[in-house]
Amino acid sequence: MKTTAIHITLIASLVVSSYAHVALAQTKQERIAPQETISKQKENTQQEREAIQQKMQKAQETAKTKREAITKKLKEKLVRIKNEQKRQTVERLDARFTEINEKLTLRLGTALDRLEDLLQKVSSRADKAEANGRDVALVRTTIATAKTAIADARSSVEIQLTKTYPITITTEAQLKSAVAEARTSLNKDLKTLKEVVQKAHTSVVDATKMLKNIPQVDDLRTPEASTTPATTTATSTQ
């Protein structure tokens, strides 16, 4: 009788502790799997981002070469202007236009990076919703629209980086209007570019709104998470 009682106790203890270990292991695996998926997505984004950075650098180099020639021409034409102070002001404004163009265009490029990151989050959340049996067709459509808008804006940013705003000097009397013309042209182009980026921003907002329409979308988790590690283990043991 005494031995039986001890046996029962030991068996019960073993059952309880093995159940606890299995439950704990499953919980840990569920947490690790989404982390792996997110890391993979981040890696892909990083590669795309590097390719974009290279394109941007190339565009900046092209613009630099163009600008060097323009500055040389400007200096040659400025010889006609007798007022030294005005000559210096024109040269300063020419450099400043270049600076403004680069600064604002690169800022819009950074904004596109952020929009891309946010769209990826929308996509990741949509994946979770879909894995939980929700209809995400409309969200996918808006994500595709936003991706196109971001790509269009990227092209516009690259083009804007190669642009130059030469000051066409004729006479000293027309100096102010020549500089104003270059400035207006820069202002107009930057505003057009901003509108394109704003459109990309709106499209990401639309995708987020569409995602928000899915009931309890923020509470959903990836159900495949618990099966992913099992597949990995099976492959590694072969």
Place this chain on the structure above:
Amino acid sequence: MSTENNKNTTWLIVGALLVLFLLGAQALQKPKEAAIPVTTTQEIKTVEQPALDSTLVIEQELQTVDLGDIDAEIQTTESDLQSL
């Protein structure tokens, strides 16, 4: 015989109490396990991760995307332009 029965009964009670104790310990252990992620760096990351792609966070981040102030930048050239 009666003493032997008493001993067996005592062992059974001890065994049953031990099982109950283990079950109780197991029940107490579960909330502790749930609290572990909050206390370690690795687990904090995984617990916070889903919140990063929540619609609330995305909306908040969308509001902070800076597109720059073109007019303000252009305005910085105004005095130089007027001096020409």
